[in-house]
Amino acid sequence: MRKNWSLFTKLALFERPSHELEEIGREIVKKCKGLPLATKTIGRLLQCKRTRDEWQRVLDSELWEFEEIEKGLFSPLMLSYYDLPSIIRRCFSYCAIFPKDYNIDKVDLIRLWMAQGYLELEKHAKLETIGEECFDHLATRSFLQEFVKYEDVISGYKMHDIVHDFALFLSNGECLAIEVNIGDKDPFINSSNKNVRHLMLKVNKGVSFPMSICSVKSLRSLLMISDDRDYNALSGDVLQNLCKLTCLRSLKFPKCRVEEIPKDIKKLIHLRYLDLSLQNIVQLPESLCELYNLHTLVIIGCFSIVELPQGIGKLVNLRRLKNNDCVGLLYIPKEIEKLTGLQTLSEFVISSEGDNDSKACSLEGxxxxxxxxxxxxxxGLGFVKIASDGKINQVLTNKENLTRLTLLFHKLKRIDRRSFQLITTGGGISCEDYELVLEALLPPPKLEVLEIEYYRGNTFPSTWITSLTKLKSLFLRNVSNCENLHPLGKLPSLERLYIFSMNNVKKVDNVFWGMESGTSSSSSSSYFFPKLEKLEFWHMNECEEWDNNIAKKGEDKEHIKFMPCLATLRIVSCHKLKALPDSLLQGIALKELNIFACNILRERYKEGTGEDWHKISHIPKIQIDN
Incomplete structure (x- = not known):
C-alpha cells in the first residue's frame, strides 16, 4: 500500500501538496485495492482535477461499485474513461481491434480513426492534429503505454492486458482480433461473431482464408497481419469476395503475394484506407480511381509495380500515397498534379524519357x-536535362512542412524477381547539368534531414547548403566527382554527418571546416560544427590527409573550437588516411571511436604499440579491427 501511495502522490499531488487533497487521496488509493495499474490510472485522472470538490466526486462515484473481471479493476478505468470527451472514448474502444501485446503504431492508428470518421473536424485544425491530441490524451491517462524507443523517438505503444480487456468490454463485440491456425474452425460460422464491425485477422501459414468473413456485410475494418514473409497467397476468389464488403472503410492485407487487384475494388465506395504493401502486383487497376473517398493508399515494398493508374487525379480526397521501396516504378502519372491536397508522397519518380514521356509528371509538376x-x-534526377530555364527553381522552396528530403540522381530497377537483385541507372547528362539541377532544387527552410546520392557534379551548390540553418542530419553517398568537401562546418544545427564513397576527395581541409585556408580567426570564439555529435567517413579511398591547421593560423587558438559536441567518430575503409586531427581526439565530449579497414590508422592508434595510442586511450569506447 505504501508503494501505491508513493506512486499516487507522484502523479496526482506532484508540486501541489495539500492536506485536504491528501486525506481524500488516501481514501481513493484504498479503493484501488493495491493494484498499481488502478493507482496509476486514477493518479493520471486526478492530475487535471484541482479542487477538493472534484476529488470528492471521484471518491463518491458509484462506478467504484462496478464489479467485473480482475477484482473490480475496471472501476478506476471506468472513472478515467467517462472523464474523457466522447470523441476520445470512441477512439479508445476501437483499440480493442488489436490483439494483446500488439505493437501499435501511432500514425497508423490515427489514420484508422480517420477512416472510421471518429475525428471531428475543428476550425483551423487538421484531422491529423486532432488525432494526435486524442492519442496523446490516451497515453497520458495510461490507456496506451510507450513500448519502443529509438533515439528518443517513440515508435510503438502497447495496451496493458487489463486495459485491453476493458476496451473489449466497451466495444460490446464490435471489435475482434482472431488468429486462425491449422485445424481451427471457421470463426464466423459461429453466429456470436456476426456483430463484429472491426476485425484484425491473422491467418497462419498453411491455412486457407476463412471465407465466412465475406458474409459479414456490415464489416467496416478488415486488417490482416502476418509475421511470415511466405504468407499464403490470397486467391482471386478471395479478393473478389472481399469486394462485396461494401461497408468497408479500412482494408489492409499486406504480404499476401497478390499479383492482381480485381477491377471490382471500385465497389468499395466507402473505402478510405487501403494498404496493399509487399504484394507482387505489376500495376493497379484504373477502377481503383473510382474510390473517391480514399484518403490513404499504401503500396510500400511492391517491388514489381511499374506504374500507377493514369486517372489518379480522380482521387480528390487522397492525402497520403506511401510508395516507398517501389523500386520498379517507372514514373509518377501526370495527373498527380491535380492532387493539390496531397500531404504524403513517399517517392517522386522521374521518367527516364524526361519530358518526352507524355504520361509522366515532370519535376516541374x-x-x-x-x-x-x-x-x-x-x-531519377540524373534524367533531368534542362534546369537552366528556371522552371524548377520553386519546386521545393514553398514546401514549408517538409522536414526530410532525399535526392537520388539514379534509379533502381528490379531485374530478377527471385533473387531481388537490383541495378542502378542514371542519366547521360553532363556534370554541369547535375550542378544546375542541384543548384535549382533549393530546399525548404525547415528541412532537418538531407540525403544526396549518386550526384556527379564537380561541386555542391554554393548558395543553399550552408543556408539550411535547421538541418540536423546530412548524408552524402556515392558523390564521385567532387574533389573537395563543402564548407559544412558553418551549419549551426548539424548533429549527424555521414559521408560515403567520395572517392575523388584527397584531403579534408579548411574548406570543410568552413574557413578558407589562410583566413585568420578573430579573438572572439569561433566554433566549427558547433552541435555535431556523430561523424562517419566510409570508403574515402583516396583521402590521405585530414587537416585542421586553422588553429595554427589563428590569432587566438584557445577560442577556436572544432566539433565541441562530437561524441561518436567512425572511420571505415579509408585505406590511405594517415592520421586523425588531434583536436577531435582530445575533445572531452568524445565517447566512442571506431576504426575499421583502415590499415595506416590501425597501426598508428593500435593499443600498446601504436605511436599515437596515448592520444586516444582516454576515450571510453574504442573499437579498432585487427
Whole structure:
C-alpha cells in the first residue's frame, strides 16, 4: 500500500501538496485495492482535477461499485474513461481491434480513426492534429503505454492486458482480433461473431482464408497481419469476395503475394484506407480511381509495380500515397498534379524519357504539391536535362512542412524477381547539368534531414547548403566527382554527418571546416560544427590527409573550437588516411571511436604499440579491427 501511495502522490499531488487533497487521496488509493495499474490510472485522472470538490466526486462515484473481471479493476478505468470527451472514448474502444501485446503504431492508428470518421473536424485544425491530441490524451491517462524507443523517438505503444480487456468490454463485440491456425474452425460460422464491425485477422501459414468473413456485410475494418514473409497467397476468389464488403472503410492485407487487384475494388465506395504493401502486383487497376473517398493508399515494398493508374487525379480526397521501396516504378502519372491536397508522397519518380514521356509528371509538376509534409524522396534526377530555364527553381522552396528530403540522381530497377537483385541507372547528362539541377532544387527552410546520392557534379551548390540553418542530419553517398568537401562546418544545427564513397576527395581541409585556408580567426570564439555529435567517413579511398591547421593560423587558438559536441567518430575503409586531427581526439565530449579497414590508422592508434595510442586511450569506447 505504501508503494501505491508513493506512486499516487507522484502523479496526482506532484508540486501541489495539500492536506485536504491528501486525506481524500488516501481514501481513493484504498479503493484501488493495491493494484498499481488502478493507482496509476486514477493518479493520471486526478492530475487535471484541482479542487477538493472534484476529488470528492471521484471518491463518491458509484462506478467504484462496478464489479467485473480482475477484482473490480475496471472501476478506476471506468472513472478515467467517462472523464474523457466522447470523441476520445470512441477512439479508445476501437483499440480493442488489436490483439494483446500488439505493437501499435501511432500514425497508423490515427489514420484508422480517420477512416472510421471518429475525428471531428475543428476550425483551423487538421484531422491529423486532432488525432494526435486524442492519442496523446490516451497515453497520458495510461490507456496506451510507450513500448519502443529509438533515439528518443517513440515508435510503438502497447495496451496493458487489463486495459485491453476493458476496451473489449466497451466495444460490446464490435471489435475482434482472431488468429486462425491449422485445424481451427471457421470463426464466423459461429453466429456470436456476426456483430463484429472491426476485425484484425491473422491467418497462419498453411491455412486457407476463412471465407465466412465475406458474409459479414456490415464489416467496416478488415486488417490482416502476418509475421511470415511466405504468407499464403490470397486467391482471386478471395479478393473478389472481399469486394462485396461494401461497408468497408479500412482494408489492409499486406504480404499476401497478390499479383492482381480485381477491377471490382471500385465497389468499395466507402473505402478510405487501403494498404496493399509487399504484394507482387505489376500495376493497379484504373477502377481503383473510382474510390473517391480514399484518403490513404499504401503500396510500400511492391517491388514489381511499374506504374500507377493514369486517372489518379480522380482521387480528390487522397492525402497520403506511401510508395516507398517501389523500386520498379517507372514514373509518377501526370495527373498527380491535380492532387493539390496531397500531404504524403513517399517517392517522386522521374521518367527516364524526361519530358518526352507524355504520361509522366515532370519535376516541374512537383510545384503543385505544396502541402507535402514529412519525408520526400525524388528519384531519377540524373534524367533531368534542362534546369537552366528556371522552371524548377520553386519546386521545393514553398514546401514549408517538409522536414526530410532525399535526392537520388539514379534509379533502381528490379531485374530478377527471385533473387531481388537490383541495378542502378542514371542519366547521360553532363556534370554541369547535375550542378544546375542541384543548384535549382533549393530546399525548404525547415528541412532537418538531407540525403544526396549518386550526384556527379564537380561541386555542391554554393548558395543553399550552408543556408539550411535547421538541418540536423546530412548524408552524402556515392558523390564521385567532387574533389573537395563543402564548407559544412558553418551549419549551426548539424548533429549527424555521414559521408560515403567520395572517392575523388584527397584531403579534408579548411574548406570543410568552413574557413578558407589562410583566413585568420578573430579573438572572439569561433566554433566549427558547433552541435555535431556523430561523424562517419566510409570508403574515402583516396583521402590521405585530414587537416585542421586553422588553429595554427589563428590569432587566438584557445577560442577556436572544432566539433565541441562530437561524441561518436567512425572511420571505415579509408585505406590511405594517415592520421586523425588531434583536436577531435582530445575533445572531452568524445565517447566512442571506431576504426575499421583502415590499415595506416590501425597501426598508428593500435593499443600498446601504436605511436599515437596515448592520444586516444582516454576515450571510453574504442573499437579498432585487427
Amino acid at each position: 512537383l510545384k503543385f504539391l505544396n502541402n507535402l509534409e514529412g519525408s520526400l524522396t525524388i528519384r
